[in-house]
Amino acid sequence: QVQLHESGPGLVKPSGTLSLNCAVSGDSISRGNCWGWVRQPPGKGLEWIGDVCYTGATTYNPSLKSRVTISLDRSKNQFSLTLTSVTAADTSIYYCAKSPGWYKIDCWGQGTLVTVSS
Amino acid sequence: QPALTQPPSASGSPGQSVTISCTGTSSDVGGYNYVSWYQQHPDKAPKLVISEVDKRSSGVPDRFSGSKSGNTASLTVSGLQAEDEADYYCSSRAGSNGYVFGTGTKLTVL
Numbered sequence: 001q002v003q004l005h006e007s008g009p010g011l012v013k014p015s016g017t018l019s020l021n022c023a024v025s026g027d028s029i030s031r032g033n034c035w036g037w038v039r040q041p042p043g044k045g046l047e048w049i050g051d052v053c054y055t056g057a058t059t060y061n062p063s064l065k066s067r068v069t070i071s072l073d074r075s076k077n078q079f080s081l082t083l084t085s086v087t088a089a090d091t092s093i094y095y096c097a098k099s100p101g102w103y104k105i106d107c108w109g110q111g112t113l114v115t116v117s118s
Numbered sequence: 119q120p121a122l123t124q125p126p127s128a129s130g131s132p133g134q135s136v137t138i139s140c141t142g143t144s145s146d147v148g149g150y151n152y153v154s155w156y157q158q159h160p161d162k163a164p165k166l167v168i169s170e171v172d173k174r175s176s177g178v179p180d181r182f183s184g185s186k187s188g189n190t191a192s193l194t195v196s197g198l199q200a201e202d203e204a205d206y207y208c209s210s211r212a213g214s215n216g217y218v219f220g221t222g223t224k225l226t227v228l
Contacts, residue, residue, distance in 0.1 A: 045121065045219060045221050045222040046209075046222070048209070050216060060216070061216060095163055103209070103210070104166060104170070105164075105209075106166050108165070110163055
């Protein structure tokens with residue numbers, strides 16, 4: 001059974017860079033699937049951020065594309081999210097996620113709250 | 119890409135059926151058979167319920183069903199139970215732009 005676990009700072013300063021990792025257990029990120037991130041502002045709806053497939057190919061939400069990088073770390077079997085030039089609007093619960101294809105997410109991390117504040 | 123449109127709320131009594139709609143465009147819902155539905159209980163991660171319009175995820179009761187007509191997809195929950203009370207989100211392929219989620223619907227079991 002695949003499990004995902006997010007880690008990273010819970011507080012980031014405005015104009016700074018948000019960095020999160022997602023550790024994967026129960027599967028190899030190099031064997032298949034796409035690995036991505038979804039965020040949810042407290043009390044609000046879900047927003048897809050982007051993903052990276054096992055080939056290294058990436059797809060990003062057009063509204064965030066200029067600020068987002070998602071990458072694989074095959075040696076640690078984890079993947080990461082970097083979001084630059086953050087503002088208070090980026091305060092959200094960030095979920096890492098696994099997609100086996102067919103545009104569905106079949107496994108989610110428990111989520112981690114990141115607050116952007118000085 | 120704009121979020122898919124869902125009603126903010128839906129409700130039904132135990133045993134009744136309720137249908138939640140998800141309206142997009144020909145560039146997302148109408149253009150692909152890649153509509154998924156997720157259930158999210160308070161303070162929990164979302165859980166996949168339906169994928170590819172009408173395929174139930176493993177372990178999901180057959181009370182949950184999905185369909186699509188044109189640019190609108192629907193999730194029907196039959197025989198409502200208390201544990202079905204949750205937020206529900208649709209999502210769709212959005213061409214080369216990846217995914218787009220719906221605005222979310224809070225389902226209340228009266």
